[in-house]
Amino acid sequence: MTVPQSFEVRLERARMLSPSVRELVFSRLDGNPLNFVPGQWVNLMLPHEGGELKRAYSIASAPRGESSFEIAVTRVAGGPGSEHLHRLVAGSRIRAVGPSGLFTREAGDRSPALFVGTGTGVTPLRSMIEAALAAGSDAPLWLLFGVRHEAEILYREELERWTAEHPNVRVFVTLSRPTDGWAGRTGYVQVHLPMVWAELARPDAHVYVCGLERMVKAVRDLCRKDLGIDRKHVHQERYD
Numbered sequence: 001m002t003v004p005q006s007f008e009v010r011l012e013r014a015r016m017l018s019p020s021v022r023e024l025v026f027s028r029l030d031g032n033p034l035n036f037v038p039g040q041w042v043n044l045m046l047p048h049e050g051g052e053l054k055r056a057y058s059i060a061s062a063p064r065g066e067s068s069f070e071i072a073v074t075r076v077a078g079g080p081g082s083e084h085l086h087r088l089v090a091g092s093r094i095r096a097v098g099p100s101g102l103f104t105r106e107a108g109d110r111s112p113a114l115f116v117g118t119g120t121g122v123t124p125l126r127s128m129i130e131a132a133l134a135a136g137s138d139a140p141l142w143l144l145f146g147v148r149h150e151a152e153i154l155y156r157e158e159l160e161r162w163t164a165e166h167p168n169v170r171v172f173v174t175l176s177r178p179t180d181g182w183a184g185r186t187g188y189v190q191v192h193l194p195m196v197w198a199e200l201a202r203p204d205a206h207v208y209v210c211g212l213e214r215m216v217k218a219v220r221d222l223c224r225k226d227l228g229i230d231r232k233h234v235h236q237e238r239y240d
C-alpha cells in the first residue's frame with residue numbers, strides 16, 4: 001500500500017464534463033510519478049479566508065506512472081472547496097497530500113466486479129476500470145451509473161467506447177430526473193441493482209459503490225440483506 005506524501009501540484013488544464021462537474025488535470029511539480037492504487041484519493045489544500053481548507057478528491061485517472069492525474073469536482077452551491085476548484089486557472093499551484101484510501105481494486109485483480117456510482121462517485125470506478133483494461137483483464141467489469149439528467153452522464157463517449165471495444169465491459173446508466181426523449185433506464189441505482197446483479201450471475205463478484213452517503217448506505221444494505229452478498233465483497237466510499 002502506498003504511503004501518503006505531501007507535494008505541490010500545478011493545474012495543467014481543465015474542462016467541464018457536465019454543467020456542474022469540472023475535470024481538472026494536475027501534475028506534480030517535482031516531476032515524480034503519482035503512484036497509487038485505483039480507487040484512492042488525494043487531499044487538496046485550498047486557500048480560504050486567510051486559512052486553508054482540506055478537501056478529498058478521488059483520482060479519476062488510472063495509475064500510469066506519470067506525474068499527472070485527473071480529478072472531477074461537482075460544484076456544490078456555496079461550497080468553498082468545490083467553488084474554488086471551479087474557479088482555479090491553469091498554472092495555479094496548490095499543495096496535495098496523498099494518495100490515501102482503502103477503497104481500492106488492484107489493476108491485476110481478475111475477479112468479476114460490479115461498480116455502482118452516482119455523480120462524481122463514478123471517478124474512482126473509472127480509474128479501476130481503466131486500470132483493469134490496461135492490464136488486459138477479461139473479467140466482467142460492469143458499471144451501474146446514476147445521474148439526475150442526461151447532460152450529467154460523465155465520460156459518456158469513453159464509456160461507450162469501452163463497451164464497444166471490450167465484451168467484458170457493460171454500462172447501465174439510469175437517470176433519476178429524466179426528460180422527454182430519454183428512452184433508457186430511470187430511477188435510482190438501487191432500483192436496477194437486483195436485475196443487474198441477477199444478470200451478472202456471478203456470486204463471487206465484488207461490488208464497489210461510491211457516492212453520497214444516502215445512496216451508498218441503500219446499496220450496501222441491499223447487497224447484504226436482499227442479495228446476500230458477502231460483506232467482504234462489498235466495498236464502499238462515501239463523499240459526505
Ligand SMILES: Cc1cc2nc3c(=O)[nH]c(=O)nc-3n(C[C@H](O)[C@H](O)[C@H](O)COP(=O)(O)OP(=O)(O)OC[C@H]3O[C@@H](n4cnc5c(N)ncnc54)[C@H](O)[C@@H]3O)c2cc1C
Pocket residue numbers: 041055056057058059071072073074075076078079080081082083119120121123237238239240
Ligand atoms: C474520500 C472522498 C473522496 C471524494 N472525492 C470527490 C470527488 O472525486 N469529486 C467531488 O466532487 N467530491 C468528492 N468528495 C467530496 C469533497 O471532498 C468535498 O466534500 C466537496 O467538494 C464539497 O466541498 P465544499 O467545500 O465545496 O462544500 P462543503 O461546504 O464542504 O460541503 C457541502 C455539502 O456538499 C455535499 N457534497 C459533497 N461532495 C459532493 C458531491 N461530489 N456531489 C454533490 N454533493 C456533494 C455534501 O452533502 C456536503 O455536506 C470526496 C470526499 C471524500 C471524503
